[in-house]
Amino acid sequence: MAFDRFGRNIHYLRISLTDHCNLRCVYCMPEEMTFRPNAELMQDDEIVTLTRLFASLGFDKIRLTGGEPTVRANVVDLVRRIARTPGVRSVSMTTNGILLSRLAEPLARAGLQRVNISIDTLDPKKFHRLTRWGNVDDVWEGIHAAEEAGLTPIKLNAVVVRGYNEEDVVALARLTQDHPWQVRFIEMMPFAGATDIQVSQMVTAEEIKQRIEAALGPLEIANGGRLDGEARLFRLPGAKGDLGFIASVTHPFCASCTRARLTADGVLRMCLLREKEVDLLTPLRAGATLEDLRRLILDAVWNKPWGHGLEEGVIPLNRTMSEIGG
Numbered sequence: 001m002a003f004d005r006f007g008r009n010i011h012y013l014r015i016s017l018t019d020h021c022n023l024r025c026v027y028c029m030p031e032e033m034t035f036r037p038n039a040e041l042m043q044d045d046e047i048v049t050l051t052r053l054f055a056s057l058g059f060d061k062i063r064l065t066g067g068e069p070t071v072r073a074n075v076v077d078l079v080r081r082i083a084r085t086p087g088v089r090s091v092s093m094t095t096n097g098i099l100l101s102r103l104a105e106p107l108a109r110a111g112l113q114r115v116n117i118s119i120d121t122l123d124p125k126k127f128h129r130l131t132r133w134g135n136v137d138d139v140w141e142g143i144h145a146a147e148e149a150g151l152t153p154i155k156l157n158a159v160v161v162r163g164y165n166e167e168d169v170v171a172l173a174r175l176t177q178d179h180p181w182q183v184r185f186i187e188m189m190p191f192a193g194a195t196d197i198q199v200s201q202m203v204t205a206e207e208i209k210q211r212i213e214a215a216l217g218p219l220e221i222a223n224g225g226r227l228d229g230e231a232r233l234f235r236l237p238g239a240k241g242d243l244g245f246i247a248s249v250t251h252p253f254c255a256s257c258t259r260a261r262l263t264a265d266g267v268l269r270m271c272l273l274r275e276k277e278v279d280l281l282t283p284l285r286a287g288a289t290l291e292d293l294r295r296l297i298l299d300a301v302w303n304k305p306w307g308h309g310l311e312e313g314v315i316p317l318n319r320t321m322s323e324i325g326g
């Protein structure tokens with residue numbers, strides 16, 4: 001097992017399968033985003049090698065993300081290989097859902113267990129504006145395909161951006177009345193590429209909750225008040241699903257963080273919101289032994305930052321969110 005110097009057991013790895021994406025969400029990347037050439041990204045065998053290594057160090061929980069993980073070539077085969085890795089107990093994916101209507105079933109058969117699907121509004125025009133060209137019907141079909149494929153419990157992610165979708169949180173919350181889904185509202189975090197909007201148009205989890213309560217009445221505490229991952233859970237009275245609030249900016253959950261991130265270009269990042277990184281792909285390609293890589297990983301884990309520095313005004317500016325992997 002891998003522990004950091006604060007005693008946290010780090011066992012959850014988010015692997016970015018690509019920095020490429022089929023949308024351009026305003027809170028994630030600039031419209032004229034340029035992506036890395038494929039040769040700079042981890043190849044399938046490299047991802048499998050590193051996954052094995054992490055699993056041998058006790059990383060048992062894997063989430064595949066991006067960019068948009070479903071646009072990666074051979075994603076189904078890759079998921080199969082990751083899911084079969086000894087020591088890996090859970091494989092999930094965060095996706096914009098656009099391609100899920102045809103991929104949900106094969107991904108589930110390959111061993112994917114769950115998906116988090118991003119949908120920031122149900123309004124087609126607003127969805128198009130937020131994603132710069134997305135069609136919300138594609139996501140909606142993807143959600144249903146995921147449910148039919150058994151990729152449950154379905155979690156829906158909504159980043160809330162002032163001037164874009166802060167009023168839409170009520171309609172999203174209403175979905176939980178009839179569906180056993182967890183709808184999670186995420187405070188927008190600042191990175192490179194879209195920093196202005198990320199800082200000036202952030203809506204707090206508290207405001208989102210108040211908006212929902214003003215329209216639909218008081219929420220009940222769910223999950224005994226405990227965090228579910230990073231989300232604090234509530235429920236509309238009588239609802240089938242839950243509402244989650246992810247207050248990464250105003251109420252960070254750093255003390256209970258068990259995560260590491262492997263970017264699509266093979267760099268280990270121990271905190272989403274800190275610039276410090278350890279390159280694993282370059283040494284792997286240069287012929288480093290598994291033991292060398294193991295030492296690099298354990299050292300990075302040991303030195304995992306305690307938490308982010310947003311309160312002190314420290315914003316990570318070396319990558320966009322899509323280049324890190326959410």
Ligand code: SAM
Nearest residue numbers: 028066067068094095096118157188189321326
């Ligand atoms: N493309 C996939 C998707 O959109 O679900 C996976 C990658 S995306 C970077 C992962 C998650 O990060 C999504 O739920 C997305 O909404 C969220 N996200 C993107 N930019 C963000 C930001 N600036 N602050 C908070 N969450 C953000």
Ligand code: SF4
Nearest residue numbers: 021024025028067096
């Ligand atoms: Fe693409 Fe996901 Fe970023 Fe939107 S949030 S631009 S879907 S990577």
